[in-house]
Amino acid sequence: MGMQRFGDKMHLISRETQRNEPQAVEQKYGQNLINACRKGDRSSQKRLYDSLAPKMFALCLRYMGRRDEAEDVLQDGFVTLFSKLDSFSGEGSFEGWARKIFVNTALMSLRKRDALKMSDDLDTARSLSTPSPSQLQNIGYKELLGLVADLPAGYRTVFNMFVVEGYTHKEIAQHLGISEATSRSQLQRARMLLQEKIGRL
Numbered sequence: 043m044g045m046q047r048f049g050d051k052m053h054l055i056s057r058e059t060q061r062n063e064p065q066a067v068e069q070k071y072g073q074n075l076i077n078a079c080r081k082g083d084r085s086s087q088k089r090l091y092d093s094l095a096p097k098m099f100a101l102c103l104r105y106m107g108r109r110d111e112a113e114d115v116l117q118d119g120f121v122t123l124f125s126k127l128d129s130f131s132g133e134g135s136f137e138g139w140a141r142k143i144f145v146n147t148a149l150m151s152l153r154k155r156d157a158l159k160m161s162d163d164l165d166t167a168r169s170l171s172t173p174s175p176s177q178l179q180n181i182g183y184k185e186l187l188g189l190v191a192d193l194p195a196g197y198r199t200v201f202n203m204f205v206v207e208g209y210t211h212k213e214i215a216q217h218l219g220i221s222e223a224t225s226r227s228q229l230q231r232a233r234m235l236l237q238e239k240i241g242r243l
Contacts, residue, residue, distance in 0.1 A: 073132060075089060075090060076090075076127060076130065076132075076136065079124065079127055080127045080128060087124060091120060094120075094123075094137070094140055095116065095120075097137070098116055098119060098120075098140065098141070098144045099112060099113070099116050100187070101141065101144050101145065101148070102115040102116045102119065102144060102147075102148055103187075103191060104187055104190060104191060104198070104202050104206065105145070105148035105149070105152065105198065105199060105202055106148060106151065106152070107191045107192065107193075107195065107198060111151070114151070115144070115147050115148050115151050116144070118147050118151070119143055119144040119147040119148075122143050122147055123140055123143050123144075126143065141207070145203070145207060149199070149217060149218070152195060152199060155195075157195035157196075158195060158196055158199060158218055159196060186236075189236055189239045189240065190202065190232075190236070192239070193232055193235055193236070194235075196228055197228055197231055197232035197235060198232065199218070199228075200214055200218075200225055200228040200229050200232060201228075201229060201232040201233070201236075203217070204225070204229050205229075211225040211226055211229075
């Protein structure tokens with residue numbers, strides 16, 4: 043894992059993300075394979091599923107926190123992906139296009155469970171120390187994502203969208219129906235809780 047700073051923002055850049063340049067993605071998910079999937083070719087659909095499933099399951103698990111719920115979202119995400127293949131223009135990263143589908147599927151599932159109620163426990167937030175970027179840098183990528191999965195759903199969702207996916211607070215607010223200030227406070231509290239968890243390791 044690498045961590046990259048953009049002004050006052052901190053985003054995770056995984057090794058997988060760094061390797062997946064548009065050209066490499068295009069070679070992996072060639073237009074012929076995508077076209078065959080559009081025509082309903084089952085073997086091509088299985089190839090695409092097998093290629094995408096590990097990464098998309100990791101994404102679903104980050105948002106849902108539980109394997110059984112992540113598996114349900116993964117299946118729903120693939121149903122949506124295959125039904126919307128015609129909307130992929132062929133420009134840009136196919137994997138990036140697919141990730142948006144799975145993020146949206148996870149968010150829809152969380153909304154149905156009313157899991158995105160944002161916590162306003164200011165006393166808890168004040169009791170935690172300010173997170174240190176250096177501490178986050180010293181933990182492994184998989185280990186950090188395991189800790190993220192244990193966060194309350196609201197914190198976890200904002201953290202994933204901002205830190206891992208790279209959404210802005212404005213975009214998060216629009217997706218979740220909250221204010222930008224709420225998005226910022228949820229991110230701050232998520233980082234505080236993560237700091238506390240890291241301190242216990």
